Amino acid sequence: MxxxxxxxxxxxxxxxxxxxxxxxxxxxxxxxxxxxxxxxxxxxxxxxxxxxxxxxxxxxxxxxxxxxxxxxxxxxxxxxxxxxxxxxxxxxxxxxxxxxxxxxxxxxxxxxxxxxxxxxxxxxxxxxxxxxxxxxxxxxxxxxxxHPQWWIDQLRREQPGNWQAILAANQMKPPLTLRVNLAKTTVVEFTELLALQGVATLGTEMAPLQPLLDKACGLVLRDTPAVQGLPHYADGWFSVQDIAAQGAAAQLLNDEFLARLVGRAKQGHKIRVLDACAAPGGKTTHLIERLLCAFADAGMPVLSGEDWGKHFEVVALELDAKRARRVHENLSRLKQRAVVKIADAAQVANWWDGVPFDAILLDAPCTASGIVRRHPDVRWLRRESDAGAMGHIQLAMLQSLWTTLAAQGRLLYATCSVFQLEGEVIKRQFLQIERQAKALDSHGLWLPSLLHDGFYDALFEKTTA
Ligand SMILES: C[S@@+](CC[C@H](N)C(=O)[O-])C[C@H]1O[C@@H](n2cnc3c(N)ncnc32)[C@H](O)[C@@H]1O
CATH class of the missing domain: 1.10.940.10 (NusB-like)
Structure with a gap:
């Protein structure tokens, strides 16, 4: 002791x-x-x-x-x-x-x-x-x-009706949230397996989020058991991922867009999806799960190793080589495949082969002001100018990646920040610059709450006009 x-x-x-x-x-x-x-x-x-x-x-x-x-x-x-x-x-x-x-x-x-x-x-x-x-x-x-005074002031300016609730949510202990791998099991089956181990979920409290998440696969646990001890961890039946973060792949590859992609695959087109800032791979693996389910539902299951490259390819970029190893580890636990490249997403000439992507996820580096309850040091580490500086970087990344997107392709821009300079402001600036970008409905700002972290997302489609 x-x-x-x-x-x-x-x-x-x-x-x-x-x-x-x-x-x-x-x-x-x-x-x-x-x-x-x-x-x-x-x-x-x-x-x-x-x-x-x-x-x-x-x-x-x-x-x-x-x-x-x-x-x-x-x-x-x-x-x-x-x-x-x-x-x-x-x-x-x-x-x-x-x-x-x-x-x-x-x-x-x-x-x-x-x-x-x-x-x-x-x-x-x-x-x-x-x-x-x-x-x-x-x-x-x-x-x-x-919280630092500048942080409180900024939130009060941007969220006059919510700033106190946001600050209070940042003081809470976050729940453990799982994403059930629908390519392997169902939410019902997995919840039953958890119950057999005495692990309770807060399922019903998730109900208001279900329509948003489209085939929701999130389970918020009442307690925080060690994940390695939960059923079929080594077989990849679930991942740990916050509910708001689960909204990213669910919105980029929603049912309607997936149906369109599967239709194109039926005509012989190989679907290409890019996860531009991938480590540790939480969203890369979610994108793959959604593709696997869509192809299985369409009677085109991707079962064996050889089938992997047949209908779709997922490319995962990560700047930090050490963090990129985590992507490989997660892919291997979930028995999935992706092309993992260590590269700067903004330097397109260094990594892109010139074949356009049908869908791009930019889960951009940010101040992490939305995940303060998981990282209580963040509020004391940041400076007032950081959100603006990160927003600039995010806009530059958005513009570079946009050049690699196919016509009628979709791009989801996301950050785990609650500051407008890393969300709404960048969305507006991007729409002004890129005339071919059309904003589609997406959740926008997720205010941190008991059930989920603070998060921001904006969905764009590339028009042909
Ligand atoms: C918000 S995290 C991504 C989390 C990941 N999408 C997930 O869900 O597991 C942002 C990641 O982007 C990486 N990154 C930062 N700048 C980058 C760049 N210019 N190109 C590629 N990756 C970058 C960081 O190292 C970090 O791993």
Missing amino acids: LALSSQLGATAKAVAFVMAGRSLNDVLLDGSVVKPDMRAGVQALSFAVLRNWGMARALRELLAPREPMPPVDALLCTALALLVSEPDSGASYTDFTLVNQAVDAAKAHSKTRTSASFINAILRRFLREREALTQQAARSEEAQYN
Whole structure:
């Protein structure tokens, strides 16, 4: 059993690195900061701390107006964040234990006892005056909502009726959501298999989303069991994917468009689909599942290895070679095939063979402002100018990829951001630039909620005019 004090010490260090600009994932994998046997514990504690960092900082400023030395400050704020975190936050220790262990952590990290006594005095004062202090701290919005002030201001401007609900959703723990592989099983059969293992789903709460998702295959689980232990994981009967993300392939390759593509395949045309930013491959494999089902439904099943290239080809691009390996791993677990290329999607001349694509998914790199509940470090890592800068990159990618799309082909532009500069604004600019682009109905902005992440999508068709 690892002492909580060592975990607190490592968490304080990890969070300090995040505040200096490193992603939490990166820090957790750095053995010089977090020893491998501590990783899971430190991750759970860091999540709780980052979700309460705004409040913790404001409290520290009230309790100790003169900023302590950085390591002491980090440990103090870490302990304060855990003292104010929700009971189910992954850090459910009593106040007494937390304070004692934080003091032990301070002793272990400092040769003198001064910092330990300082931390002890501050934390005990916080416990005595908790209510008055938290009320006073909450006068700052950064403390009340636990997001940077610029982020709160931007959301309030863009979403006057929803900004508080978005910020509240960002504080929730996300559910585990599966995408059932309809090429292998059905939602009913898989739900029954889960039930046999005692795994409950929130099926009925999904009902309002069903028409949107078109042959919905999403299952939100009530708890968060280890996925490897769920039925037929190794056989590829399901993938882990958020509901909003499942909307991407479902909208790009919706039933109506798939019927059109299958019709063309019947006339001997080989369907070409591009996933331009593919890693780890969640949407690549979904696109393939939808193609497999459509061809099977049309009496043209793609069963054996040799059949794979017969009706369709899926090309998956990824800039980052290490991440591209994840695409291969996912394809192999699901027993699927795609042409995986390591390339910059915007540099078309470097990877395109000149044969147009019938459908393109651009799941573009973005600020990830819609998946804050899964990555609580994101809000503290981003800067105000980031959404605009990412939007520029996204527009350039859209324009380059558009040249590779066939006439009457479709392109879905998606980001996991809630900021308009990485969504609606880019859609408008793109439609002004590309006269052949026609906007089709799509979901648009998914506001983060209990059931799904924040996400944006826009669907375009290339007209012949
Ligand atoms: C939002 S993630 C994609 C998630 C993926 N579609 C899925 O559902 O599993 C964006 C990916 O784009 C990659 N990327 C960033 N810039 C790129 C570029 N210029 N060309 C190709 N891939 C790029 C990133 O490395 C990252 O893996």
